[in-house]
Amino acid sequence: MPVLARWIEAAGIPTVVVTMMPSVAKERRAPRIVGVEFPFGHAFGMPRDRGMQRRTLELALRVLGGASDFGTRVDLDVEWPVPVREAYRAWQPKEPSPIVRKMLESPKSS
Amino acid sequence: MVVDSFKFLPRTFRPLYEGRGPFPGEDEPVWAPFEKRLAQARIALLTSAGMYLKDSQPSFDLEREQTHPEWGDPTWRSIPATASAEGIGVAHLHINDDDLLADPEIALPMHLLGQLAEEGMIGGAVAEHVSVMGFQERSLRDWHETTAPELVAHLRDQVADGLILAPA
Numbered sequence: 001m002p003v004l005a006r007w008i009e010a011a012g013i014p015t016v017v018v019t020m021m022p023s024v025a026k027e028r029r030a031p032r033i034v035g036v037e038f039p040f041g042h043a044f045g046m047p048r049d050r051g052m053q054r055r056t057l058e059l060a061l062r063v064l065g066g067a068s069d070f071g072t073r074v075d076l077d078v079e080w081p082v083p084v085r086e087a088y089r090a091w092q093p094k095e096p097s098p099i100v101r102k103m104l105e106s107p108k109s110s
Numbered sequence: 111m112v113v114d115s116f117k118f119l120p121r122t123f124r125p126l127y128e129g130r131g132p133f134p135g136e137d138e139p140v141w142a143p144f145e146k147r148l149a150q151a152r153i154a155l156l157t158s159a160g161m162y163l164k165d166s167q168p169s170f171d172l173e174r175e176q177t178h179p180e181w182g183d184p185t186w187r188s189i190p191a192t193a194s195a196e197g198i199g200v201a202h203l204h205i206n207d208d209d210l211l212a213d214p215e216i217a218l219p220m221h222l223l224g225q226l227a228e229e230g231m232i233g234g235a236v237a238e239h240v241s242v243m244g245f246q247e248r249s250l251r252d253w254h255e256t257t258a259p260e261l262v263a264h265l266r267d268q269v270a271d272g273l274i275l276a277p278a
Contacts, residue, residue: 001158001244001275001277002133003133003136003250003253003254004156004242004250004253004257004258004261004275005273005275006133006136006140007253007254007258007262008258008261008262008265008273008275009140009141009142010140010142011142011258011259011262012142013142013262013265013266013270013271013272013273014142014143014144014271014272014273015142015272015273015274015275016272016273016274016275017275017276017277018274018275018276018277019276019277020113020115020117020118020277021115021116021119021127021277022113022115023115023128024115024127024128027128027129027130027131027132028132028133028136029132029133029136029137029138029139029140031139031140031141031142035112035113035115036113037113037114037117038118039118040118040119040204040205040278041159041202041205041206041207041209041210041216041217041278042209042216042217043157043216043217043276043277043278044215044216044217044219044222044276045216046216047209047212047213047215047216048212048213050215050222053215053216053219053222054222054226056219057219057222057223057226057274058226058231060274061148061153061226061231061232061274062148064144064148064153064272064274065144065146065147065148065151065272066144067144070139070140070141071139075111075112075113076113077111084117084118087118088118090206091118091205091206092205092206093203093204093205093206093207094206095203097179097203097204097245098175098176098178098179098203099179099180099245100204101179102179102180
């Protein structure tokens with residue numbers, strides 16, 4: 001995703017990446033980054049929590065419109081309101097993805 | 111407060127993301143200045159949650175991913191800003207889609223963006239936002255050669271002044 005942002009930015013359209021892995025977006029050289037400490041699949045917050053979603057979207061807009069330097073990263077100071085262990089389980093797919101299944105099976109086949 | 115980028119990631123996945131540096135050939139800064147005021151700018155959203163319109167668009171190709179685990183569908187979908195939650199499907203094998211289906215705004219907050227436009231914080235929102243499926247083959251060749259140029263053309267067609275991308 002940071003790389004896709006770079007290609008679009010290079011074509012002249014300013015971008016900001018809202019991501020749960022801001023340090024990775026920084027390593028991949030995204031132009032503007034908003035970090036969120038939310039589980040995967042929830043970049044803007046909890047379902048139906050419009051206040052939380054608004055805080056995230058407004059920060060993204062401010063960074064998009066106001067960052068002056070390449071690589072600007074601003075993190076959102078909002079805590080996920082679900083215990084970590086529960087949230088960690090909840091975001092994961094009900095069945096392992098094909099690539100994870102392959103990774104899990106590969107030691108057996110070697 | 112600094113976000114812990116690996117808080118919700120299984121420990122074994124961390125080396126797949128961390129310490130790998132820039133994508134090959136993508137180490138130089140790229141920068142398009144945001145020249146307008148937000149209140150005069152038209153904004154677009156992009157999600158990588160694999161959203162599509164159930165009634166009028168094909169799903170992302172999950173069958174091929176099942177048989178080719180290192181491949182991910184590189185195509186994209188245009189999502190009208192007026193689409194209702196009930197009309198949106200999610201095709202992504204790497205996340206639980208329950209919350210995305212219950213409230214697509216958590217990944218593609220297009221109604222909220224429309225509200226911010228009505229309130230005057232931004233000048234407007236595009237009519238057609240963008241969805242991709244974020245799990246991609248490592249080289250990103252199709253995204254680079256086909257999808258990215260198509261997205262740029264779409265965003266220009268929508269007269270977007272800026273884009274907010276949100277990985278799933």
